[in-house]
Amino acid sequence: MDNDSKDINRLADHLFRHESGKMVAVLVKIFGTENLQIAEDVVQDTLMKALETWQQNGLPENPAAWLYRVAKNKAIDIIRRNKFSVQYDFSDSERILLQSEYTLNVVMDTLWTAEQVNDDLLQMMFACCHPEIPEESQIALILKTLCGFSTAEIAKSFLSNDDTIAKRIYRAKEFFRLRKLRPEFPGVSEISGRINAVLKTIYLIFNEGYNATHADTLIRKDLLDQAIYLTGLLCGNQHTQLPEVYAAMALMHFHAARIDSRIGTDGDIILLSSQDRIKWNTSMISEGNEYLNKAATGDRLTSYHIEAAIAYEHCIALKFEDTNWERILFYYNLLENLHPSAIVSLNRLMVLFKLYGSAYVINEIASAPDTAGWEKNYLYHSLLGEIYAPSDKAAAIGHYMQAQTMTQSAAEKKLLSNKILALG
Amino acid sequence: MKEYLFLFRGGDNRDMETTTDAGQAQMQKWMEWMGGLAAQGKLGPAQPLEKSGKLVKGRDKIVTDGPYMEGKEMVGGYLICKAANLDEAIELSKNCPILDAESGIVEIREIQELKR
Incomplete structure (x- = not known):
């Protein structure tokens, strides 16, 4: 493969991650959530055609618009092919306008305007985070349908296997098929509850990228990028720009700003105390700060606000000792x-x-009413290791080893090994 | 609510063209009219018809080519709409773009309900 087509592949990859979700969302609006598969197939075909064409003729002037046009025409083809098999139902007026040759083209054009597309993507996010879909399926579904991840990439991201992920996605799609859920913004009375589910899912995606559970740097950056991108869309929409959304955006900026100093070139974790703070992305930190200021409206204090404030404290300490x-x-x-x-x-x-x-x-530990919750977390044993390291090496090593058995992350395991070695 | 069949006769017989400005404008008019019906929950299926067709006639089932009458009175499309009565259906039809042409006709026919 020559350099040009490599460039195109890279560009296309980035573009596809962002645009495929939007296209799926519009197509779901056209075909209904019960036909999510058709929407995904159209997007796949569109992306394939884009790669082929672009490699031959170079990038078009406006690649996103090119993609939308091709997807739109494919959607029109599908509607035309299925037109007469549809029963008529006066209650679904949008569908009727899409199914009449008198109005099909005009309706289609209005569906693919940039503003409309963004709204559709956000509405689809709410549909994917429907309370009756299990959380793990929500995450897989969002990554697959809205972030353009393959099943294999999701499995890799969440240290799972393709089968498990495919099943989770299948169950969510079944839910859509049976319920014929219509993606829409929740009403004002519902929005704060529903936005929590959306933010939680996005934040889990972010955390998966932030925590070094897998060594693949590219996937990790993609997860961070996608989480920030989706939250950014929420920040930019009048229905969803709530204080907790800004707070989550700030939090993600403060964390992402430090990611390059957190992971060594060999995938090792570098502890906060030894991170090279020069590498912290200061413009990202100040952007985060702007979001945090915007979050300071209304009377709701959420965990995102507080976590963002904590992360901010770390960001403004010039040296670890200044924390x-x-x-x-x-x-x-x-x-x-x-x-x-x-x-x-x-x-x-x-x-x-x-x-x-x-x-x-x-x-403090001795007087805690219940330590069972802590015992299950490797961080607890790692902390005990640090507590005992100066006084009781054997005990410290025991705790570090216990912690090692409780984390799946290769980088975490290595970090603990290094601590044990340092004691030896 | 009753259902009415609108048959569009004559009028500007150009098809829904996306390529010309006039075609685009015409499509926009159909969108406005039908979108208005849809917004009131009164719109059912609607399609233009192909120009060519066949006639099958009588016991001998003699097949002849259309068009069956003068082109300007040929049925070019249909729409089903809901209305309380014939008067409302007439009102609803008045913004149909087919009537932009002097020769345009909307033929309104009530669809019979199943007798209980």
């Missing part, structure tokens, strides 16, 4: 009040350790 642990502790206390969970209290313990040392934390 304002008191303020971070204050935020963790807030977070624990708002959403008590094992992972929050565990993170709080780590801050207490930084602030007051091992004796304090041991005491």
Whole structure:
């Protein structure tokens, strides 16, 4: 393959990730969620045709518009082929206008305008995060239909296998098929509950990219990129630009700004204390800060607000020693009040350790009513390792080894091995 | 609510063309009229008809070519719409783009309901 076609492939790859979801969303509006498969097939055909044509003739002036035009014409073909097999139903006026030769072309043109396309994508996001679809299926579905990931890429992202992912997607599609769900923005009374589900799914995608559960840097960056892209769309739409959306966007910016210093060239994790802060992306941090300012409206304080504030504290510390642990502790206390969970209290313990040392934390653990939630998390054992490292090497190694058995991430395992070696 | 069949006769017999400005404008008019019916939940299926056709006639089933009458009175398409009564159906038909031409006719026929 020559360089030109390689360039085209790379460009196409990036473009396809963003555009395929939009096209699926528009096509779902045309064919209904029950025909999601048809929508995906049209998009696949369109992308194939794009690759073929572009490799021969070079990129068109406006590649996205080119894709939309081809997808639109394919959709018109499909409607024309199926036209007369459709029963008529006065209640579905959109469908009727699409199925009449008098109006088909005009309706089609209005469906593919940029503004409309973005709305459709967001509405489809709400459909994918329908409360009756299991969370794990929501994630797989969003990555597959809206982010243009292949089943294999999703399986790789979530350390699962193709079969499992395919089944999750299949179940979600069955739900659509049976319910004929119509993608739409939730009403004002519903939106804050529904947006939570959407943000949660996006944030899980982000975390999968942020945490080094797999070594493939490209996939990781893609996951981060997609999560920020989708949240950006939510920030830009009047139906969805809520304080918690801005807060989540800020949080993701503060984390993503530091990703390059967090992972070494060999995929190793570099701890916050030894990260090269020069590598932090300052423009991304200030962008994040702008989002955080926008998030400071209304009376709702969400966990995204607090987590963003914590991440911001880390971002503004020029050296690790400058970290304002008191303020971070204050935020963790807030977070624990708002959403008590094992992972929050565990993170709080780590801050207490930084602030007051091992004796304090041991005491804190001893007086905790229940440590079962912590025991299940490798971070707890890793923290115990650090607590005991100066005083009791054998105990520390034991804890590190215990932690190793509890993480699936090769990079985490290696980090723990290094800690054990340092003690030896 | 009753259902009415609109038969479009005569009028501007150009097909729905996407290539010319006049065609585009014409399509836009159909969209406005039918979109209005759809918004009121009164629109059923509607399609233009091909120009060529056949006639099959009588017991001998003699097949002849169309068109069957003068071109300007030929049925060019149909639309089914819901209306409370014939008067409403007449009102609803008045914005049909077929009537932009002097020769355009909308023939309105109530569709019989099944007798219970």
